[in-house]
Structures are given as structure tokens and as C-alpha cells.
Amino acid sequence: MNLKDTEKKYGAFSKLLHWGVALTIVGMFALGYWMRTLDYYSKWYMKAPHIHESVGLLLFIVVPIFLFWRLKNQNPDDSYLKPYEKLTSGLMKIALYVLMIALLISGYLISTAGDTPVALFNWIELPALITVNESKVLIGNIHQYMAYFIILLAIIHALAAFKHHFIDKDKTLSRMLPFVKIK
Ligand code: HEM
Numbered sequence: 001m002n003l004k005d006t007e008k009k010y011g012a013f014s015k016l017l018h019w020g021v022a023l024t025i026v027g028m029f030a031l032g033y034w035m036r037t038l039d040y041y042s043k044w045y046m047k048a049p050h051i052h053e054s055v056g057l058l059l060f061i062v063v064p065i066f067l068f069w070r071l072k073n074q075n076p077d078d079s080y081l082k083p084y085e086k087l088t089s090g091l092m093k094i095a096l097y098v099l100m101i102a103l104l105i106s107g108y109l110i111s112t113a114g115d116t117p118v119a120l121f122n123w124i125e126l127p128a129l130i131t132v133n134e135s136k137v138l139i140g141n142i143h144q145y146m147a148y149f150i151i152l153l154a155i156i157h158a159l160a161a162f163k164h165h166f167i168d169k170d171k172t173l174s175r176m177l178p179f180v181k182i183k
Helices: 012-035 044-072 083-112 136-167
Strands: 118-120 124-126
Touching: 012 044, 012 136, 044 083, 044 118, 083 118, 083 136
Parallel strands: none
Antiparallel strands: 118 124
């Protein structure tokens, strides 16, 4: 098993980061959506945002590692793609990275808007290093709409991967899947 990406396929570390981040983002979306429906008397009213905030902080470490690792590594060969596919897939990857980082920053700013620290589970508290004068509600709305947008893009991105796999029958999806041998 290759740790690094090669011309043929993504390596184990990129796959781990991609699927870890993808599943976490979908989970964070579901958690964020659900926690906004809770009322004050629910036992999850305080717990759910605490988990959402803590996992968001972990993503703050993992997403830059994902981006850095990919920038430092080789891009798997995409010469079999049509020019418009190369362009759209490149733009989609940039949009996903930019949105992930923007979501993390806006999430951090919601937590610190009241000048309160952000807790990483019950282990450590990070001080409010950056605070803005905007209201929590405004930043919260921006964060929420960006979350809807990244999920929409992720659905389009997944549909494109399935189109490559089932219609074009090429290696685009297979080389991102674990335990699949690429010839
Ligand atoms: C929230 C969910 C997701 C996010 C944020 C996400 C993000 C990304 C990013 C940033 C890349 C680019 C990696 C690079 O730097 O080369 C990528 C590649 C890829 N993703 Fe996702 N992804 C998500 C979900 C999915 C799903 C559900 C599938 C398939 C069912 C998928 C299939 C792929 C494939 C096949 C590639 C490689 C594309 C290529 O070789 O050009 N992703 N993803």
C-alpha cells in the first residue's frame, strides 16, 4: 500500500484524509441542522453545539493537512479526461477547499463573537483570538448558507464521480477508493 499519491492513484494518506473529511463534513451538517431544532429543555441543547464546535476545531487541523499534503504530492494522471472535465473538476476541487476553510473560519467566528473561548471537548479551551463586531446571528447565517452550498457541491461532486465510474467506466472513482487495485 502506497502512502503517497502516484501518477496512477491517490495514496493511502490522501484516501484516509478525503473520506475522513467527507464523512465528518456530512455528519457535521446533519448535527448542525438537528441542533438548531432542539429546545432549551433538551439534554442535547448544550451538548450538541459543544460536539459540533469541538469537531470543527479538529477539522481546523485536518483540512489544512489535507490541502498541504495534496499540494506537496503528485496529481494522479488526468490526461484521459476531456478538457472541459479537467477544468470543471479543477474548479470543483478549489471550491471545495475554499468552502471548507471558509466554513471553519465562520464557525470559529460564531463561537468567538461573544469573546468567549472555543472548547475542544473538555480537554482544552482556545481563547477568542479573532473576534468581529458583527452579530452572532449574521455570522451564523453566513455559516449556515455556506454549509448548504458545500453539501450541494459535494452532491454534484459525488454524482460526477459516479458518472465517471458507471457511465464512462474510467478510473476516477476507483483510484480514490480504498482496497481497489488499479491496473
Ligand atoms: C463533503 C463531502 C466531500 C468533500 C468535502 C470532498 C472533497 C474533495 C476534494 C477537496 C478533493 C480533491 C482532492 C485533491 O486535492 O486532488 C476530492 C477528490 C475526489 N472526491 Fe471528494 N469530497 C466529498 C465527497 C465525495 C464523495 C461522496 C465522493 C464519491 C462518491 C467523492 C469522490 C471523489 C473522487 C473520485 C475524487 C478524486 C477526483 C480526481 O481524481 O480528480 N468525494 N474530494
